[in-house]
Amino acid sequence: MNGATLPKYGPGDRVRVSSEEPEGHCRTPRYVQGRQGTVRKLHGSFRNPESLAYGGTGLPRQPLYLVEFGQPELWKDYKGAAGDRLWIDLYQHWLEPLNDRRISQ
Amino acid sequence: MDKPHDRGGWETDESIDQSEHPAMDWERRLAALGRVLPPGRFMSTDVSRRGIESIPADQYGSMAYWERRLVGMETRLVDEGILTKEEIDQKAAELEERWEASQ
Amino acid sequence: MSTHDGHDHDHGDGEPHPGMVGDASLGYYGTRYRAIEALLIEKGVCTLAEINATAARQETRTPMDGARMIAHAWVDPEFKQRFISDPLAAMGELGYRLPDNVVDTPKITVLENDEDVHHLVVCTLCSCYPGTLLGAPPDWYKSLAYRSRAVKDPRGVMHEFGLDLADEVEVRVQDSTADLRYIVMPKRPAGTEDMSQEQLAQLITRDSMIGVSEALEPDRSPAA
Numbered sequence: 001m002n003g004a005t006l007p008k009y010g011p012g013d014r015v016r017v018s019s020e021e022p023e024g025h026c027r028t029p030r031y032v033q034g035r036q037g038t039v040r041k042l043h044g045s046f047r048n049p050e051s052l053a054y055g056g057t058g059l060p061r062q063p064l065y066l067v068e069f070g071q072p073e074l075w076k077d078y079k080g081a082a083g084d085r086l087w088i089d090l091y092q093h094w095l096e097p098l099n100d101r102r103i104s105q
Numbered sequence: 106m107d108k109p110h111d112r113g114g115w116e117t118d119e120s121i122d123q124s125e126h127p128a129m130d131w132e133r134r135l136a137a138l139g140r141v142l143p144p145g146r147f148m149s150t151d152v153s154r155r156g157i158e159s160i161p162a163d164q165y166g167s168m169a170y171w172e173r174r175l176v177g178m179e180t181r182l183v184d185e186g187i188l189t190k191e192e193i194d195q196k197a198a199e200l201e202e203r204w205e206a207s208q
Numbered sequence: 209m210s211t212h213d214g215h216d217h218d219h220g221d222g223e224p225h226p227g228m229v230g231d232a233s234l235g236y237y238g239t240r241y242r243a244i245e246a247l248l249i250e251k252g253v254c255t256l257a258e259i260n261a262t263a264a265r266q267e268t269r270t271p272m273d274g275a276r277m278i279a280h281a282w283v284d285p286e287f288k289q290r291f292i293s294d295p296l297a298a299m300g301e302l303g304y305r306l307p308d309n310v311v312d313t314p315k316i317t318v319l320e321n322d323e324d325v326h327h328l329v330v331c332t333l334c335s336c337y338p339g340t341l342l343g344a345p346p347d348w349y350k351s352l353a354y355r356s357r358a359v360k361d362p363r364g365v366m367h368e369f370g371l372d373l374a375d376e377v378e379v380r381v382q383d384s385t386a387d388l389r390y391i392v393m394p395k396r397p398a399g400t401e402d403m404s405q406e407q408l409a410q411l412i413t414r415d416s417m418i419g420v421s422e423a424l425e426p427d428r429s430p431a432a
Binding site: 110111112113114115116117119120121122123124125126128129130131133134135136137138140141142150154157166170171172175178179182187188192193194196197199200201204 | 234237238239240241242243244245246247248251253254258259260262263266267314330332333334335344346347348350351352353354355356357358359360365368369383387
């Protein structure tokens, strides 16, 4: 049985973080929810902590990505430099491909 | 809904208090206990985090780190039926009496 | 601080005796903890010996262990590659005792600082820390203020620790939200070419491995 979900993203892909606010355990902080970032790396696939926290098996394993955000885009009145970045580890089921949400100019 | 543990970017101008307190005995032992308890459903890292995250917002902000860990652990132990709150209360009262008697 | 509890004080009956307190007074949380510990031992969920042994072992890892590994990486490029690709294996190579359950131990990733990028590590959701390499985290790392501000105002936080960087340097914050832990490899300061590994290790502070500061300059290091 395949205990892992296939990875959908690779380095350079632009993604948007879902903004779902589920009840219960989740490892996607509010400050990135709804924001747009760039995938930097696929860490591999891991058991889903949102299931593990309730005694579930955490299967199927979910791909975990390192995603980069521009700090000036994340924070209103960001007090640092324009080139500052934030990197964060996010599970695939929280990510949507950005090109699906392209708004025609 | 604001989850009190989801702390990134919360409004605060508070400077970082760089003082450190030597670990209290019970804090060290709690850290050890967390590693000793059988992993898996009962006390994995994820389960332990969920216990801490269930602390109500008004308490979370005023509790110290190890106090949250302890409350988180107690919550998980009671939820899993390993211990009851009543027996913990009773044992705590006994230990308190014994300690006072030894002073 | 009393280290009474660190000794093997197992009377064999599984019950902590009244003198084994170690703190000046029990306090609400201390008492609560001891009640839970006593009950778990009574019910056979764990033993006093296991807790004592684990507590004693916890104390053995300190930031100097991480510093020694980074100093080794600074002087030995091949070790550095092995350290970056698998810090736990590199730790084992240097003779450090590895965790009993390496498979379940969170993987550690090394974030290397250079002229263009400076890293800062935080866990906004709870306080995850590379304890396997560095031991226990400082209180401030676990504080709500650090968890809130490190992501939003990293340069402000670093300034409080005495570090100001030019705008041309990218400050890159890493939020450890999953089961990977992060350690920063600070830049090797200039003027350290003739220093021994042990002297170099003295420059690598715990704070520099979190990223709130850089490694010490050679003329500011404590006397070796």
